[in-house]
Amino acid sequence: MPLLIQNGEIITADSRTRADILVEGETISRIGTKLEAPPGTEVIDAAGKYVFPGFIDPHVHIYLPFMATYAKDTQETASIAALVGGTTTWIEMCCPSRVDDALESYRLWKSKAEGNGACDYSFHMSVTKFDDQTEGQLREIVADGIGSFKIFLAYKNFFGVDDGEMYRTLTLARKLGVIVTAHCENAELVARLQQELIAQGKTGPEWHEPSRPESVEAEGTHRFSTFLAATGAAGYVVHLSCEPALRTATRAKESGTKLWVESVIPHFMLDKSYAERPGVEGMKHVMSPPLRDKRNHKILWDALAAGLIDTVGTDHCPFDTSQKLLGRDTFTQIPNGIPGVEERVNLLYTYGVSRGGLDIHRFVDAASTKPAKLFGLFPRKGTIAVGSDADLVVYDPAYRGVISARAQHVNNDYNGFEGMEIDGRPSVVTVRGKVQVRDGKFVGDRRHGQFLKREPNHFQ
Ligand code: URP
Ligand code: ZN
Ligand code: ZN
Numbered sequence: 177m178p179l180l181i182q183n184g185e186i187i188t189a190d191s192r193t194r195a196d197i198l199v200e201g202e203t204i205s206r207i208g209t210k211l212e213a214p215p216g217t218e219v220i221d222a223a224g225k226y227v228f229p230g231f232i233d234p235h236v237h238i239y240l241p242f243m244a245t246y247a248k249d250t251q252e253t254a255s256i257a258a259l260v261g262g263t264t265t266w267i268e269m270c271c272p273s274r275v276d277d278a279l280e281s282y283r284l285w286k287s288k289a290e291g292n293g294a295c296d297y298s299f300h301m302s303v304t305k306f307d308d309q310t311e312g313q314l315r316e317i318v319a320d321g322i323g324s325f326k327i328f329l330a331y332k333n334f335f336g337v338d339d340g341e342m343y344r345t346l347t348l349a350r351k352l353g354v355i356v357t358a359h360c361e362n363a364e365l366v367a368r369l370q371q372e373l374i375a376q377g378k379t380g381p382e383w384h385e386p387s388r389p390e391s392v393e394a395e396g397t398h399r400f401s402t403f404l405a406a407t408g409a410a411g412y413v414v415h416l417s418c419e420p421a422l423r424t425a426t427r428a429k430e431s432g433t434k435l436w437v438e439s440v441i442p443h444f445m446l447d448k449s450y451a452e453r454p455g456v457e458g459m460k461h462v463m464s465p466p467l468r469d470k471r472n473h474k475i476l477w478d479a480l481a482a483g484l485i486d487t488v489g490t491d492h493c494p495f496d497t498s499q500k501l502l503g504r505d506t507f508t509q510i511p512n513g514i515p516g517v518e519e520r521v522n523l524l525y526t527y528g529v530s531r532g533g534l535d536i537h538r539f540v541d542a543a544s545t546k547p548a549k550l551f552g553l554f555p556r557k558g559t560i561a562v563g564s565d566a567d568l569v570v571y572d573p574a575y576r577g578v579i580s581a582r583a584q585h586v587n588n589d590y591n592g593f594e595g596m597e598i599d600g601r602p603s604v605v606t607v608r609g610k611v612q613v614r615d616g617k618f619v620g621d622r623r624h625g626q627f628l629k630r631e632p633n634h635f636q
Contacts, residue, residue: 251289
């Protein structure tokens with residue numbers, strides 16, 4: 177059924193217009209004033225509301241075997257949560273361990289997603305070892321529609337690659353025009369610091385941050401940037417959390433390295449005192465890189481406003497209370513991760529745009545347009561234009577609410593952002609022309625999500 181969204185204020189990364197949007201089939205067919213509705217059209221009144229392009233989360237974990245357990249969400253639970261929160265597309269990390277076969281793992285991740293979720297999706301393919309088979313396998317995965325790789329400089333012996341493997345991955349990526357995303361921490365230093373702390377009897381979650389201090393992240397960021405410069409590959413630092421790493425990345429960008437930076441919503445909103453809470457409350461706030469000293473918040477918000485941080489993702493990765501308690505004896509066994517796919521857009525809007533003076537276009541850029549451009553989805557996704565997919569978020573800035581686990585759709589028994597106020601929420605959300613959320617509630621098709629084939633787009 178055609179859809180006419182009337183009277184809204186359309187906000188993209190670079191424009192602001194009061195106009196109607198006509199959707200026919202899966203795409204936007206017209207944008208203009210006083211558009212006529214063809215017979216049978218559903219009309220949505222967006223007066224007093226913003227209309228944003230569907231938001232894109234460039235970093236989520238849905239299916240994830242990790243730290244002796246599995247992340248809690250299914251494609252269905254996480255995609256419904258994403259849509260209620262305004263995210264219409266995500267890019268999931270496909271994360272085999274070093275002992276797994278890359279191609280088999282890619283097929284496994286894809287099979288978990290296919291036909292099982294409500295929002296559109298793609299994958300970043302993690303390269304967790306580089307042996308004689310890897311190049312052929314990665315070429316096959318790229319040909320299947322994957323335009324980005326992921327490497328981990330952390331998680332020694334599990335996901336982590338050594339410098340030789342990083343070099344080979346970047347060299348291949350350069351040839352293929354693929355962008356490489358990277359978790360930047362020094363795995364060796366983390367392992368040594370963990371051992372030292374535990375030997376001193378420092379086993380609680382409050383020691384997670386000291387085991388991977390800011391310098392360890394800055395070193396990883398510097399090494400990744402150095403390898404990018406040497407190979408000419410394009411790179412993207414995921415979940416950058418602190419000033420020293422930001423300074424390093426900014427210097428690399430300024431010197432011409434093809435480098436982009438993502439920070440994730442927990443690092444803007446939460447600080448290390450959350451992980452210092454006693455017992456399991458602290459464990460719930462363990463992720464890597466860790467929540468940092470609060471002084472970093474303003475630095476990250478300012479860098480986002482200035483475009484030094486390009487995108488905001490979530491690193492959505494839910495583990496429930498019983499899973500977090502796997503680390504009751506030692507913080508190194510606490511499954512790392514904080515969910516956020518449902519809260520990212522509302523928190524960024526509230527504490528960025530509504531209360532923090534963040535330019536509304538930069539907000540749209542960081543949470544939708546830039547991820548689309550960097551990862552080969554633009555202009556199909558990430559904007560509102562004739563011919564683009566009709567992924568639209570009618571956003572109500574007058575809504576007032578408080579985040580609570582009681583109301584969440586994510587499959588978890590707590591919410592890391594519990595009690596935080598929000599100044600707005602998506603009231604209607606469409607994915608390729610289908611209304612998936614109405615009045616803030618999921619009303620759509622749980623199987624509507626499609627795999628998005630992406631072409632490599634980093635050839636220069
Ligand atoms: O703590 C985190 N970030 N968990 C998920 C794995 C990763 O490092 O992205
Ligand atoms: Zn990571
Ligand atoms: Zn991650």
